[in-house]
Amino acid sequence: MKKHFETEAIRTQMERSQFAEHSAPLYLTSSFVFEDAEELRAAFSDELDRNIYSRFSNPNNQELVDKICTLEGAEDGVAFASGMAAVYTSFAALLNSGDHIVSVRSIFGSTHTLFKKYFIKWNIKTTYFNASTPQEIEEAIQPNTKIIYIETPTNPGLDVLDMGYLADIAKKHQIILVVDNCFATPYLQKPLSFGADLVIHSATKLIDGQGRVLGGLIVGRQDLITEIRSFFRNSGSALSPVNAWVLSKSIETLAVRLDRHCENALKLANHLENHPKISQLRYPFLPNPPQYEIAKKQMLKGGNIITIELKGGIKSGQTFLNQIQMCSLSANLGDTRTIVTHPATSTHSKLSTEERALVGITDGLIRLSIGLENIEDIKQDIDQALEKV
Numbered sequence: 001m002k003k004h005f006e007t008e009a010i011r012t013q014m015e016r017s018q019f020a021e022h023s024a025p026l027y028l029t030s031s032f033v034f035e036d037a038e039e040l041r042a043a044f045s046d047e048l049d050r051n052i053y054s055r056f057s058n059p060n061n062q063e064l065v066d067k068i069c070t071l072e073g074a075e076d077g078v079a080f081a082s083g084m085a086a087v088y089t090s091f092a093a094l095l096n097s098g099d100h101i102v103s104v105r106s107i108f109g110s111t112h113t114l115f116k117k118y119f120i121k122w123n124i125k126t127t128y129f130n131a132s133t134p135q136e137i138e139e140a141i142q143p144n145t146k147i148i149y150i151e152t153p154t155n156p157g158l159d160v161l162d163m164g165y166l167a168d169i170a171k172k173h174q175i176i177l178v179v180d181n182c183f184a185t186p187y188l189q190k191p192l193s194f195g196a197d198l199v200i201h202s203a204t205k206l207i208d209g210q211g212r213v214l215g216g217l218i219v220g221r222q223d224l225i226t227e228i229r230s231f232f233r234n235s236g237s238a239l240s241p242v243n244a245w246v247l248s249k250s251i252e253t254l255a256v257r258l259d260r261h262c263e264n265a266l267k268l269a270n271h272l273e274n275h276p277k278i279s280q281l282r283y284p285f286l287p288n289p290p291q292y293e294i295a296k297k298q299m300l301k302g303g304n305i306i307t308i309e310l311k312g313g314i315k316s317g318q319t320f321l322n323q324i325q326m327c328s329l330s331a332n333l334g335d336t337r338t339i340v341t342h343p344a345t346s347t348h349s350k351l352s353t354e355e356r357a358l359v360g361i362t363d364g365l366i367r368l369s370i371g372l373e374n375i376e377d378i379k380q381d382i383d384q385a386l387e388k389v
């Protein structure tokens with residue numbers, strides 16, 4: 001019988017060694033040994049599925065992959081040194097020169113840089129559609145479109161994209177639908193169950209959850225993962241087993257952490273909703289149609305990211321940041337510690353005001369990644385900073 005999420009997250013574990021350890025050990029070894037020439041031959045010709053070299057596979061990495069596959073409902077997967085290694089490798093393995101990508105406009109900054117600065121060197125072009133008008137996607141699709149790429153909820157606009165709707169379009173045109181599920185994690189949202197073909201994670205964020213290590217994953221359709229794995233093994237973006245061990249342990253507490261992250265975020269969103277210094281507040285689980293209906297359909301809870309729009313633009317954004325006392329000014333998200341960022345002067349400062357507007361980043365936009373401190377202390381810090389704006 002398939003067990004519940006929390007149980008799978010804890011009980012999916014590598015085989016015990018002869019030492020009968022309870023918690024999975026760390027396998028720091030670059031290579032693995034063979035009994036005889038025949039075993040060596042069989043392993044190298046793929047007749048035997050076993051570890052050869054840690055650039056290819058390692059027990060700690062495999063445990064992490066097995067957990068995410070189980071939790072996402074995926075056939076197979078690969079773990080990478082970072083989220084961006086996972087993003088890059090999936091495109092590099094699946095696309096040929098001349099292929100085309102259709103992507104939501106509001107995507108992670110480095111993914112945008114790959115599309116617009118590097119992939120064009122290999123004659124792979126990307127057309128963006130706006131998150132608020134997904135029907136544009138049909139116009140963006142060309143005969144050579146091979147991948148539809150989305151994040152939902154988007155960063156930092158928090159637009160929620162209807163995965164079922166996009167999967168139907170992708171299927172109709174025989175295009176691979178790839179979902180970056182970093183903001184939701186499999187606890188809140190399972191893109192494969194809505195028809196996506198591949199799911200990407202930056203494990204650096206909520207999967208680690210404590211701001212310690214980098215990591216990335218791709219899970220999904222077997223035939224695609226086989227292609228990706230082959231490229232991965234030969235191009236060297238393997239995850240360190242140390243990081244895999246940390247991430248696998250983190251997943252054991254993913255559900256309880258996310259419950260509290262989401263509870264804190266919803267409380268703060270309700271608390272700030274009609275604040276006089278804020279012109280707009282976004283949180284996927286505040287009744288704000290039509291995206292609220294989509295969020296309810298595909299997400300268990302609203303996640304831990306809130307965005308607020310301060311009246312007064314760049315200056316208020318910077319004043320707010322300078323007045324923060326407890327929360328951290330950092331570019332990460334999904335940490336135990338609440339983090340505040342001002343995208344217009346940090347993560348998205350290289351874009352023009354017009355380009356930022358297209359991805360929903362106004363000058364006074366603040367992104368809050370709600371942590372696990374006591375909600376009263378988070379509220380107090382945000383409140384006192386808002387008072388001084």
Ligand SMILES: *Cc1c(COP(=O)(O)O)cnc(C)c1O
Binds near residue numbers: 108180182183202204
């Ligand atoms: C952070 C992030 C990435 C990149 O992950 P790294 O682990 O930093 O390489 C990709 N997508 C989203 C949505 C992210 O937030």
